[in-house]
Amino acid sequence: MRLFSSWAGGNKTEGIDAEGLRRSTRNAHRERTLSTEEVRTQSERLHELAVLSLFLHSAGTLEEMLSLFLERSPRVTSAVVTYPLLLDRRREVLTAQHLSTIDETGLDQASLAANENLAEIEYPLPLRSWRRSVMEGGEVAVVDDLKDVLGDVLGKQACDQIKQRLEITRTAVVPLVMEGEAFGLCVFLFSGAEPDIELLELAAGHCTLALKDIMTGEETTRFGGIDPVTWAHSRGYFLETLDSEVIRAKRYSRGLSLVFFDIDDFGEFNASYGHTLGDRLLRAVAMTLAGSVAPPEIVARCGGDDFVLVLPESNRAAAVELTSKVVDKLEALSVFDVDAKERQGVSVSAAIIAYPEDGGSRDELLAAAEIAIEQAKAERKAQRAPVQQLTPVQQLRLAGRRRSA
Template sequence: MSEPLPALPPVRAPVGATPTVRRRLALQRSRPLLIRAYALLLGDAGLAGPIARRRAARFVLRSLPALVTVAVGALVALRGFESAAGWGQVAAMAVLAVALGALVWRRVARAAAGEQAGYREQLELGSLFVVAAYAVAQSASFGHAESAFQPVVYLVMAFLVAFLAPGVGAGLVALAVTLEALLWAGRGARVAELPEAVVHAGFVTVFAVLYYAVLAGQVAASRRDERLAIERRMKEIDHLARAFRLSVAAPDDAQDPAERERRWSEGAVIEIEAAVGGALEVAVAALRCHTCALFWLSEDEKTLTLLDCRSPSEAVGREPLPAGEGPLGGAVRRRSPVRLHGEVKAVSYYADGTRPKALLAAPLVDPRGGHVRGVVLVDRMEPTPFTEAEEKLLVTLAAEILRAVGAERLMKDVRQTRAEVDRFYRSIERLNRTRKLSEVYDALVGVASEMVTVDFAAVALRDEVDPSRVRVVRVAGGEGDRTGAAGLDDLEFAMGDGCLVSSAIKIDDVLPVNALDPAKTRVFGAVCLRGLASLKIFPLKVGERSIGALVLGAKRAGAYGRDAVQQLLVISMHAAQSIDRARLFDQTERLATTDGLTGLTNHRTFQERLDAHLGQAQRYGKRTSLLLCDIDHFKSVNDTYGHPVGDQVLRGVARTLARAARGTDVVARYGGEEFAIVMPETDTGGAMVIAERIREKVGQLVFETEQGPLKVTLSLGVATFPDDGAQKPALIERADACLYHAKRHGRNQSVSAASLRAPRRAAV
């Protein structure tokens, strides 16, 4: 046998080592393992022995709980614990105790480290407890079928079901039932003893199920109580926030996200409660009073509600008290402290009728408006009246409490103002980034929805060509016909029809001034809006020009407060400038891509779109046809009738071409009196149908001139990709050749490249 290799010291990578150094050290660490693996392959026991022993030891340790469970369970099934205690039973119980102790110690150590128990660990621990309970019960049976310690099994099972996972608990119940069956079989499987075994197994199962059900019910009840407590606390915080004027039920509340408002209110209430608690503690220590309490005045100034209290008495009531009665009411009415001593009778804040011997109440008077916010009160059960110095101290504490409330209110206002300013500037920036009209409409409605409650929104603009007409260009909300908004898209009405939108545009002001019923008022022309309780119309103005209006509606009454209206008015001004800028952008883009005389696509844009359509046709194996047409004898029209009439003819033919073409076609002015149409996914036959339709409609046109009516005709040439040309120059050349063939052979006709190829094929 060869000598075992000496153990190598661990090789660790230094801090900050490079990847190359780490790979080399990893190789050094792996060499002993490679040597041992090689020794195992060669049968070298000297090298393989330590590894095998360590693995065997770990396997035995991992299997020890299961082995102990099986061994003790087998002894229980064989009734090994029923006989008088001997060394075998003592040894088995000792091993069981050691195994249980080791598992419990390991679980405690892992729990301290923050590790959760896995299913295997729970099952091992629970199985040992079950067999231990059966061993203890059997050892106390003294040979009888029924043990005095049998209830221990039920209690252990209930305990395990309560603290272990449901699946583990079910497995332990199955183990207990199995042991009961084995015990019955070990006693000879007599039918007379079967009911007793069934009763034991049933009790184990019932205990587990009932305890799990009760525990689950308790957990559910605890969670429900916790949820209700949280809801009560949140309602209390909301009530206190409103009482402290941290939030008010005003229309502008909807401007802030609910989550941000909730967090602000929670933080402010907690800070105020801490300040109030500190002030009351100071009052108790300095004034040596029995009860020190803070009562807050309701918004309608009719009741006083207890907010916080320091008193050994449990009788201080939580119910609201009338604000006009007793010493508390006197402090509210007089707005000055009330000091009483002797037998104070008019005390209503003790539910059991307790009468203090001295009382001092100081109102919390807001210096900004002189309003009373609450009353801080102290009393004594000893006939020791409060002094003037103590009254000054209590007044000072009341002022500190009110100052804490004011400070939190100020902080909340600062945060809210900052958030509103940030949102306002973000909205303006969002509008300034828009370039197209559709983007401006969407941004305007979106910004308004972020600022106020919006259940319905619409944008109406004056027509650029005819400013006396107004058209609705965007509608959001008002789904279905619940608001009467169905069919508002592209609705046109006159500026002078007296509706709210036209009036707001005309007078350049926000309407309506006072609340009205939108269901009974004409908003868009003759259209009214149903289901809305709030409505505001903001004019869209650029310089001195009113170009339209923004219409907002909400189902909640009073949704648009004064501050919100002012902000939205500024937003509307920026939106109007964005709309005007987008119109100029569209106009510039249109001028760059269209012909100024006819309004059709110009020659440069026609070439670009023809390239694009030919590329798609080549990529997807489609056909694309090109139609070139020319007005017959157009030079004689200019010479005879003049160029203004010629321009009139060009515009009329262009309108006819645009109407006769399909929506996917590109209609362009090719040059002079020539026009072109690109027809994607169209073969020669389809292109010839469209060409003939155009030719016939142009032939039906009549132009009135000073010299009399004028009619013109068209000659057309058609070529199809890829049949008549695989490249753009070849396709245009073939279509142009067909056009001149039509003009040389009589004009007023449509000629395709396919029809010109047919005679040559026949001749061949």
Template sequence: MSKPYQQFGLVLLISLWAGLGITGLVIGFTLTLTDAAIVQTFWLKGGAYCLILSPVISGLGGFFGWRFWARNLASAAQCQYDRGNCAIQAEQALQDSEKRFRAIFEQAAVGMVLITLEGHFFRVNQTVCHILGYDRPELLALKFNTILPTAKRDYYQTAIAQLKQGQLPHLSQETQLLHKNGMPIWIKMTLALVQDQQTQQPKYFLGVFENIHRRKEVETALRESEERFRQLAETVQDVFWLYDPQTEQILYVNQAYEQIWGRPCETIYNRPFSWLEAVYPDDQPMVKASLQSQFHGITTEKEFRILRPDGEMRWICDRAFPILNEQGVVDRIAGIATDITERKQTEQTLADKQHFIEKIANLTPNILYIYDLIEQRNIYSNQEINSLLGYSQDAIAQMGPQLFAQLMHPEDLTRLANYHQQFQAAQDGDILEIEYRLKDIHGQWHWLISRDTIFSRTPDGKPRQILGTASDITERKLAEAALLNANLQLQDKVHELEMRNAEMQCLEDMNEFLQVCSSVQEAYEGLATYLQPMFPNCTGVLYVLNRENQKPTVVTSWGKLSSINYTSPLPDRLAPWLDFPDHCCSDAQVSLAHNYLCIPMIALGETLGHLYIQGQAMGELAIAKRRFARTVTEHLALALANLELRENLRSQSLRDPLTGLYNRRYMEEALTQELRRAQRGEHTVGIILLDVDRFKQFNDTFGHNAGDRVLRVLSHFLKRNIRQSDVVCRYGGEELLLILPEATLADSYQRAEQIRQRVERLKIKHHGQRLGSVTISVGISGFPDHGETGEDLIQAADKALYQAKHQGRNCTVVYGVLN
């Protein structure tokens, strides 16, 4: 059975045989493949001749062509022998070709598949598996249409039908196939129908798949890049152009060409060098020479003039960039042409103005000079140098290269050398400036400012001489120095004023805080918040003297307190000052050599305490800061004294002067508030009303002072034996009342009994005389059991107290409970 890849050689042989007009028996076959020529020599015999067709193999092992010749057969025996020998050789060649075909099929760099007429894969090589992402068994289990995108299946179904019917010789195109992961990939696919050699019936399809996905991505990216380039080129005002020197054609020019040249883009596409016609005749040689440089791969930049069709002249700056291929040959030339007409007009205007300024400078009463940069000596100077420095022109010339070494200030010599070096890059017409000091003939220094421009160049274009003017700016420099000094002083004053304003604002904030404080303790707790911003880089402590023993106590502090020993209330070094508050802030004690100060707080002639401040760095407590500290201390002393006075007045209005207990007025307000809170929180309140038994007998026996002593001792005892939330008041005479929040009747009774029993054990003395045993009678009521108002509860407690008196005194009675 013939192989599908034998058909080409067979057709070639038959065609050749027919062309020679020879008929006979085919006894050998050729084997060919499209990509790798596997060709075998074969023989055909007709008449008395035997035609031999043999391949010509190139030196690299590839198929080069065919060589054939005819052999004259001398006899039938010889022909018979040749026929048998050729048949054996042909069979052996077929076997070898089959092996080579399989090897090439599997090792081919492109994917190769054999597809049945029904569309099933029945032979695939490893390359196609790699391209589509399948392994061989998976791919052999699929049909061809399963790897086709849905939108293209109908098209390929029609194309395959045309292949079967012979309407298409083969199908070759770039298309997309589905990868195993579902993503489409670009493939160059070739399908050919293989027919049976004898019957010419379709047998299967041979397919070749080449992966071109990466190439397609690059092409897509290139198209997008070209599109972006075109969009960019069409929006800019410069002319973008691209020229092909091989075809001598303009490949691209943007619309800016029409705006600048005033000619349509079609003209330059039709006649690539038509743009040259607009160039000024004087500039054309230079432009053409530039073009020749571009053809040799040299980047060029040139400025020239063009004349538009409307007669307007424009200056153009054209920059061309040759693009070389891998062989180093110019493949493309890209360029940008910019309209620089406005710039040229500006340059001409500046040149005219510069010339005018130079003329004026020559008439000004300044030093005019010409200085040689190479010889480093003065070539020319006018008479003004004699008026300013006292040196004659001859004396200046005799100094030669030592001119600046002898006259210039040493600090300016290095700057002058750098200044002269700048002229190496300067253009004609550039003016440079420098300020420096020169010494006159009397030894006085003068500030000068020089304005220099290049006057002449060497033949190779380097600057040689500079032309300049020097003006005396000594007075200006002195004025600038004075102004700078004044500005610095003003800045210091402004900074100091800002600090004083900030300090006064802080002081005002502290005063406002102290005014709204309801107690001295509240002021102590919040003072550090206001003192720290006043002395931000300091450590501070506020000491208050105890009224009884005059010992200092820390009430507030701020900053890092590591330098203060808290084992004692006040630093040891300040102890000697406590008895001498007037000297605490004297110049001797707080000289700037010290980094701390202690200021007494004095109000109404009384020392309340001391403010101690210590700077974290030397110089922190300057004189102004110390004065401010004194002001702060004075405000503190006055505010704290006022707070203490307010507290005393408030205490006197709310407390009984004899016992120190809250008075009846405060009791009524406190009881009303507590009952409201109890009603909201739905909890109880206990009332204890107690009375000293036989108090009149104490007064009659020991005197009223002894009675007062009993009441004070009893009040002091009650304050030490109640909870923080309890309130004890003097209700009247020898009657005292306790308000017990959240206490039940049982709690109140238990508490009353404890108080009664402890009072009975009190040992009270007056002037060294024991007053005898003191007992109390107690009446108890409670909210809400005995009423909703304070008046109801006090009446109930008073009735219970009366019952306790009636029962023999020194006992506790709960209202409504039979004891």
């Protein structure tokens, strides 16, 4: 089988024929039969894989997770060096800089052999490069010569020195891919042992999943103040803001009002029209509320279909006036297309809570709000009782008409 290819229009060999190499390594792996000793070893490695997964998913930071991966993955893979390279999407390079604070024997020995700190190196990803082909192809590639993988950056001499000093016999390159999204490559160096493709894929898979979880967590922390569905402030942000506003109102003897809104029959709306239209309705309500206030006032989503306006330096009378205007805007709101038959407004239950009349602390205000919004919902339900046999859309429309009458 041809393992090396030339680019079209030239005779120069530019790298490994990735597809041919994948087929070759896969076929060789399938043809191998396992002895009793190999079965026992395989069982031990699978146990270590389970332990590795537990450690990786318990890590709180990227550095901690990668340090654990470098420390424990050799018990699964039998590799003497584990070298994860993460994708920098902005610059289109594979980088090892995340390893700069990690001390690991195999990687340190490889760096000494190459006379180069492997944690400071970046590897480009040209459009037709072999590394990109392996990463985007999503399958493990195994080669005999390290130069085929890293030689264009490290150089022939450095690769040969690593191979000689660590007695490297095989190199495996494993894509870090999860649900079609590429996160990088992991290079495993072997001394004598034959790479087990399936175990490499499993180990790299757990690493990728942990990597994705950590990155998602970092994004959540970075954008934690924003609700991802409505783009309003989140409940956490609301609670922090309420804490600070209560302190400020108390210190300067100023007013503070909260207006809570609960969308009537939102569960029935979701059941009738689906969650996609339900999310659209939530966003439309959030945008309407946001358009009704100005800084330092804020809009937050504090529950499934619950929203709150935080109105610093505002008394109850001002909050009542604003609430009336908001309710009018919501009654005219529709998430349906212009030509759709159903074009009802949005009916809400509202409750106004004021500091210090309804509470002198965050917890007291929230407790008062919970009682007030439940009372408002009960009143709205009583108003709609005679028309319970109507559709949710008809009930919403009728409720809007009653308020405007």
